Amino acid sequence: MRQRTFILLTAASLVLTAAGCVRETPDQDMVAATETTVTSGTSTTGTLSATTTGSTGGSVSAMSPADKEFVIQAAYTGIGEVSLSQAALSRSENAQVKSFAQRMVTDHGRGNEELQKLATVKGLALPTALDDARSETLDALRAAGRDFDARYAAQMVADHEKAVAEFENAERSVQDPDVKAWLSRTLPVLREHLGHARQLAVHR
Numbered sequence: 141m142r143q144r145t146f147i148l149l150t151a152a153s154l155v156l157t158a159a160g161c162v163r164e165t166p167d168q169d170m171v172a173a174t175e176t177t178v179t180s181g182t183s184t185t186g187t188l189s190a191t192t193t194g195s196t197g198g199s200v201s202a203m204s205p206a207d208k209e210f211v212i213q214a215a216y217t218g219i220g221e222v223s224l225s226q227a228a229l230s231r232s233e234n235a236q237v238k239s240f241a242q243r244m245v246t247d248h249g250r251g252n253e254e255l256q257k258l259a260t261v262k263g264l265a266l267p268t269a270l271d272d273a274r275s276e277t278l279d280a281l282r283a284a285g286r287d288f289d290a291r292y293a294a295q296m297v298a299d300h301e302k303a304v305a306e307f308e309n310a311e312r313s314v315q316d317p318d319v320k321a322w323l324s325r326t327l328p329v330l331r332e333h334l335g336h337a338r339q340l341a342v343h344r
Contacts, residue, residue, distance in 0.1 A: 201262050201263040201264040202262075202263075203262055203264060203316050204315050204316070206313060206315075207314055207315055207316045207319055208264055210306075210314060210319070210323075211258075211259055211262075211264060211319060212264075212266060212267065213306065214255060214306075214323075214326075215252065215255055215259070215267050216270070216274065217299070217303050218248045218249075218251050218252040218255065219252065219268075219269065219270055219274070220270060220274040220277070220278075220299065221244050221248040221299060222244065222245050222248045222249055222252065223270060223274070223278050224244075224277070224278060224281060224292065224295060224296070224299075225241040225242070225244035225248070226241075226245060227281055227282055227292075228240075228241035228288075228292045229241045229242060229245070231282070232288060232289050232292065234289050236340060236343070237289045237292065237293070237340065240293075240296070240337070240340050241292070243333075243336070244296070244333065247329055247333070251326055251329070254322060255322060258318055258319065258322055261318075262318070262319075277295065289344050290341070290344035293337060293340040293344045294341055294344075296333070296337035296340070296341070297334070297337045297338055297341050300330055300333050300334035300337050301334060303330050304327070304330050304331055304334055307323055307326065307327045308327070310323055311323055311324070311327065
């Protein structure tokens with residue numbers, strides 16, 4: 141009887157020990173899996189965060205504040221010249237004025253497109269409409285009577301004198317190499333425009 145009891149107790153002890161081993165192994169595996177999941181989740185989150193920030197493509201720019209301001213003002217200038225010259229194309233009856241105005245629309249339109257592509261790459265949003273001052277200038281030109289051609293020519297001289305001066309100053313201070321390259325290509329065109337505008341104004 142005692143021997144049978146001893147055998148039963150021994151068997152029960154072995155069963156309990158085996159059960160304990162079975163429980164221990166899954167628990168350790170679960171801990172390991174949990175740790176892996178947490179670590180993976182943190183790593184993934186960090187990667188997504190960095191990717192999201194880097195792929196915004198319009199809200200974040202590494203350009204200096206001065207470079208950003210130059211590009212934005214250059215965009216306003218380009219939009220202004222196109223708008224004024226489109227008005228001249230529709231209002232003027234003078235062949236020289238219309239020819240000059242068409243050149244302004246073509247050259248500044250191309251420059252605006254190049255600048256927009258550059259700004260997009262740099263993550264900088266550019267204006268797409270006239271600012272208040274240029275809008276007022278356009279309204280005043282549209283309201284002109286017989287002196288429309290003379291006023292348009294004078295405005296082109298004033299605008300290009302200002303633009304050339306701003307570009308020359310920026311040429312010495314702009315830091316971004318891509319912006320500087322665009323500036324260097326555009327400045328000679330502005331100088332040429334200024335020369336033609338002055339000739340146009342003389343004959344008005």
